[in-house]
Amino acid sequence: MIVYTESLSGITEDQLSGFFVGWVKVPPRAVHLKVLENSSHVILAKDSETGQVVGFINALSDAVMTAYIPMLEVLPDYQSQGIGTELMKRMLAKLGNLYMIDLLCDADLQPFYGRFGMQKTTGMMIRTMHE
Ligand SMILES: CC(C)(COP(=O)(O)OP(=O)(O)OC[C@H]1O[C@@H](n2cnc3c(N)ncnc32)[C@H](O)[C@@H]1OP(=O)(O)O)[C@@H](O)C(=O)NCCC(=O)NCCS
Structure with a gap:
């Protein structure tokens, strides 16, 4: 479960x-x-039989206007069972009615996030792969 x-x-x-x-x-x-400890909000999906974390979502929020969702991932063996959807729903409910809730994703995932009322946009970023 x-x-x-x-x-x-x-x-x-x-x-x-x-x-x-x-x-x-x-x-x-x-x-x-x-990363999880330092996040404003974290929701984990755990397999109660193994105790392993099989999915997670985190968010960084100022709790007034803005939140960013850096990561959502479900382990491959557990995908397509609705876990990602549940994590997203729970996080959006947790974040509440903020002015902006943003995330970045590849184009193929835009329909997935669109199901939660998210809109396509453009953005900018820096990525630094630390050793
Ligand atoms: C995206 C992700 C979190 C969804 O989790 P999940 O538990 O499989 O999600 P759900 O079961 O609630 O929904 C699955 C649906 O999401 C959509 N979806 C998931 N991954 C997708 C992808 N790479 N491209 C397009 N649609 C995708 C599909 O519609 C899928 O339906 P299907 O199982 O019938 O194909 C999961 O696939 C994952 O961890 N992917 C790798 C990491 C990642 O890309 N994270 C998002 C970073 S922005």
């Missing part, structure tokens, strides 16, 4: 394996955990 939690209490690096699929440089699990 998949359970959802906003708590990082008791979450260890070992429960965070398999993420960042396809990344050129996969962040270490310790970095992943720190």
Whole structure:
């Protein structure tokens, strides 16, 4: 069974394996955990049988006008079961009625995010792959 939690209490690096699929440089699990700890909001999807985290979403928010959703990922074996949709729905509900909620995604994912009322836009970015 998949359970959802906003708590990082008791979450260890070992429960965070398999993420960042396809990344050129996969962040270490310790970095992943720190990212979650430092986020304004985190929602985890856990497999209650294995205890492993199988999906996550995080957000950075000023709690007044703006939030950014940097990451949403569901492990390949758990995709297409509605987990990503549930994580997104829960995060948008959590963030509430802010002026702007932004994220970046590839064009093929725009229909997925469109289901949550998000609109296409253009943007700018910097990416630095730290050693
Ligand atoms: C995008 C992602 C989070 C969706 O999670 P999920 O649990 O599979 O989502 P759901 O089961 O709720 O919805 C699945 C639907 O999302 C859409 N979708 C998912 N990935 C897609 C992709 N790469 N391109 C186009 N549509 C996609 C499809 O409509 C899919 O339906 P299908 O399973 O019938 O094909 C997951 O595929 C993932 O982790 N991908 C790799 C990381 C990633 O791209 N994250 C988003 C960064 S912006």
